[in-house]
Amino acid sequence: MMRSAVRALAGAGLLLLLGAGSALAADDYTLPFSNPDVQLSYGIDRDPTRCRQLDWTGQVWNDCASHPGRAYDNHTGIDYPMGLQSAVVAARDGTVVGLFEGYGTEEFGSAGNYVRVRHADGRDSLYYHLAQGGVLVGINQKVYAGQQIARSGCSGICYGAHLHFELDRLVGSVWQPSDPMAERRWTTWPGRVPYLASVVRESNSGTEVIRRYQTVTHWVEFRNLGGRAWRPDISLGRLLLVTYDPPLHASAFAAADWPSSTVATPVDAGPIGPNGIGRYTFGLRGGPPPGTYRESFNLLANSVAWFDHGRIGNYYVPIVISNFSP
Amino acid sequence: MSHARRTLPLLAAAVLIMSLVLAGAVQAEPPPSAARYDPAAARSAGVAVAVTRRRIGEQTLIDASLPRFGSTPIDPVSEARRLLATSRDGGIVATTDSYGGRPGALSIATADGSLVRSELEGVLASAVAADGSWAATIDGAGRMWRVETEGGSATRLADGPFTAPIAFDPDGSLLTIAVSSVEAPASADLARVEPATGRVVRLTAGELLSGFSLLDAGGVAYFVSNPDGSTSVRSLGLGAGGEPLADLGAAAIHVSTSANGRQIAFERAGQGVFIQERGAGAARRISGGAIPRVSPDGSRVMVLAGGGTDILDLRGRRIAHMASPAVAWAGCGAGCDR
Ligand SMILES: [Zn+2]
Numbered sequence: 001m002m003r004s005a006v007r008a009l010a011g012a013g014l015l016l017l018l019g020a021g022s023a024l025a026a027d028d029y030t031l032p033f034s035n036p037d038v039q040l041s042y043g044i045d046r047d048p049t050r051c052r053q054l055d056w057t058g059q060v061w062n063d064c065a066s067h068p069g070r071a072y073d074n075h076t077g078i079d080y081p082m083g084l085q086s087a088v089v090a091a092r093d094g095t096v097v098g099l100f101e102g103y104g105t106e107e108f109g110s111a112g113n114y115v116r117v118r119h120a121d122g123r124d125s126l127y128y129h130l131a132q133g134g135v136l137v138g139i140n141q142k143v144y145a146g147q148q149i150a151r152s153g154c155s156g157i158c159y160g161a162h163l164h165f166e167l168d169r170l171v172g173s174v175w176q177p178s179d180p181m182a183e184r185r186w187t188t189w190p191g192r193v194p195y196l197a198s199v200v201r202e203s204n205s206g207t208e209v210i211r212r213y214q215t216v217t218h219w220v221e222f223r224n225l226g227g228r229a230w231r232p233d234i235s236l237g238r239l240l241l242v243t244y245d246p247p248l249h250a251s252a253f254a255a256a257d258w259p260s261s262t263v264a265t266p267v268d269a270g271p272i273g274p275n276g277i278g279r280y281t282f283g284l285r286g287g288p289p290p291g292t293y294r295e296s297f298n299l300l301a302n303s304v305a306w307f308d309h310g311r312i313g314n315y316y317v318p319i320v321i322s323n324f325s326p
Numbered sequence: 327m328s329h330a331r332r333t334l335p336l337l338a339a340a341v342l343i344m345s346l347v348l349a350g351a352v353q354a355e356p357p358p359s360a361a362r363y364d365p366a367a368a369r370s371a372g373v374a375v376a377v378t379r380r381r382i383g384e385q386t387l388i389d390a391s392l393p394r395f396g397s398t399p400i401d402p403v404s405e406a407r408r409l410l411a412t413s414r415d416g417g418i419v420a421t422t423d424s425y426g427g428r429p430g431a432l433s434i435a436t437a438d439g440s441l442v443r444s445e446l447e448g449v450l451a452s453a454v455a456a457d458g459s460w461a462a463t464i465d466g467a468g469r470m471w472r473v474e475t476e477g478g479s480a481t482r483l484a485d486g487p488f489t490a491p492i493a494f495d496p497d498g499s500l501l502t503i504a505v506s507s508v509e510a511p512a513s514a515d516l517a518r519v520e521p522a523t524g525r526v527v528r529l530t531a532g533e534l535l536s537g538f539s540l541l542d543a544g545g546v547a548y549f550v551s552n553p554d555g556s557t558s559v560r561s562l563g564l565g566a567g568g569e570p571l572a573d574l575g576a577a578a579i580h581v582s583t584s585a586n587g588r589q590i591a592f593e594r595a596g597q598g599v600f601i602q603e604r605g606a607g608a609a610r611r612i613s614g615g616a617i618p619r620v621s622p623d624g625s626r627v628m629v630l631a632g633g634g635t636d637i638l639d640l641r642g643r644r645i646a647h648m649a650s651p652a653v654a655w656a657g658c659g660a661g662c663d664r
Contacts, residue, residue, distance in 0.1 A: 050485055073467070074467075074487065074507070075507075075509070076506060076507035076509070076510055076512075077507070077509070077510050097553055098534075098553035098554075099553070099554070099555045100551050100555050100577070101555055101577050101595070102555075102557075102576075102577035102578060102579035102593075102594070102595045103579060103595065104595070107403070108404065108425065108426035109490075109579075110450065110451075110489040110490040110491075110503070110511070110536070110537075111511060111514075111536045111551065111579075112510075114510070116512075116553070126510060126512055128509065128510040132595060132596070133596075135555070139553060139554040139555070156509070156510075157426070157450075157466075157489070157508050157509050158509070159426075159428060164509055164510045166507075166510050166512065168512060174513075175506070175512060175513060177506075177507075177512075
């Protein structure tokens with residue numbers, strides 16, 4: 001609680017720094033990890049001159065020192081400290097065009113393990129210092145925003161475990177780093193992870209009492225706290241409410257409207273943008289004998305990216321099945 | 327009215343003072359401090375580097391005993407890499423306090439036991455000039471320095487950023503790898519740097535180099551990380567540029583070659599040490615261990631193993647073992663001691 005208040009204050013300060021009238025976010029990239037507690041340590045230095053730094057807020061530093069939260073001299077990317085083996089996710093839909101994975105998880109050296117993803121806007125996102133065996137994608141593989149593509153490490157020239165995220169674009173024939181923070185390519189400042197949600201409200205206060213062999217309609221609403229839009233159709237950003245604990249188990253409560261025994265429903269309507277509320281409506285059938293049950297669900301994006309189940313309160317529906325009386 | 331007249335000169339003065347402060351800040355980068363130690367002083371200060379020369383067949387080895395700094399446990403890979411370079415005759419060695427440590431000093435030790443230290447912002451690579459008078463060194467931020475063997479003073483040669491390795495060409499110019507960023511080398515080209523002027527000429531373009539070695543015939547073998555994660559060896563200066571020498575397959579690291587480029591040793595992460603002989607079929611695994619380095623004549627390979635160094639023949643049979651991981655083939659440029 002304390003922590004989120006501090007974060008909100010920090011966010012307000014940053015907005016002030018920017019000026020309320022600054023350009024709207026492009027909203028075409030999200031943060032390259034899924035843990036919303038990860039914080040920026042150093043951003044890009046947009047000034048190529050030695051010992052002169054232009055950080056993502058627009059502040060100039062006429063020194064060669066490191067400025068936590070802002071930049072260090074000639075830094076080409078954005079550093080996010082995170083524990084070894086943390087999930088690294090694609091910041092946008094794209095295709096894997098490069099990777100290397102020969103180095104030890106914490107092996108210091110002149111190279112390191114990385115993944116390079118090409119996007120539709122012609123930019124490449126790069127993910128550096130990955131763990132040994134931490135590259136989870138292959139060359140030419142299509143990846144979705146928010147899909148885990150790697151595990152973090154500290155390989156290469158790395159002082160303390162972190163992800164170095166870089167967004168390069170071609171200038172002439174040379175790839176040059178661009179600054180997604182200064183360009184406001186994230187949805188919100190200082191950024192959102194791709195997929196995150198919280199429960200808003202639920203039909204029947206959550207608990208369903210079902211007569212055996214009957215079906216009731218249940219709905220639940222989640223707020224989109226992530227950086228990507230939710231969509232119901234078969235396209236990028238498709239959001240499904242799926243059985244969980246264990247993931248994708250066949251449900252004893254699946255009703256006739258379920259797309260399969262593991263998928264309760266896609267989001268009812270879309271797109272649901274960041275901060276929007278998405279409703280999921282689905283049937284529950286009283287198949288099992290009378291008794292008290294619970295069925296767990298989680299949100300799944302693009303059939304690959306699970307939401308943090310803890311962040312939606314380990315969401316489940318308490319179900320009471322009563323005796324059948326015709 | 328008079329108020330406005332008084333304010334303007336004040337403003338001008340404030341702007342002048344501010345710009346002086348800013349100019350001062352730009353230049354507020356002192357040169358690295360240096361210290362010189364005679365043999366006794368080096369020993370009592372705990373910074374002495376002891377070097378033993380050993381013969382293995384026709385080859386000479388430099389076996390270094392490096393001082394320990396701090397209480398961190400010895401990791402053989404990092405220890406091996408602390409021995410950065412030797413002169414051709416092995417009489418001068420360049421070492422660092424901790425490979426990858428920041429800040430970290432460069433030490434240049436001479437055969438009589440005397441030593442100079444230059445306090446750099448970490449050290450990534452070093453090479454000793456043919457006449458032994460200085461060492462070209464890349465610091466942790468990728469900048470290139472000229473460090474004098476006499477006195478240890480350092481002057482900036484080029485801004486870079488560059489990364490390891492670095493080597494002197496027979497003509498006295500420097501070869502190294504110019505990168506887009508030290509931390510994230512999204513591009514990495516072979517580059518020649520003129521010591522007199524600091525002028526940088528890129529010799530490759532659009533390839534991602536992880537290293538190189540100098541060849542006897544005046545050429546360079548360089549190691550390319552391909553987009554698909556495999557590693558290739560190509561040569562430059564032996565006829566057509568970029569001529570392919572070998573494909574090493576997936577995740578090959580720590581590549582080294584013999585002086586004629588015929589024997590290529592490398593490590594495949596987690597799988598041990600492999601040898602690829604040009605024109606002799608596929609690469610074959612010869613042992614476990616890490617960071618293989620082929621001898622200049624191509625007859626032996628040194629490998630980090632058992633906390634020290636194994637000397638193997640090309641079939642992987644062990645010929646010798648040394649307790650120290652800080653061992654190098656004498657007469658090698660950066661190519662065969664990295
Ligand atoms: Zn970085």
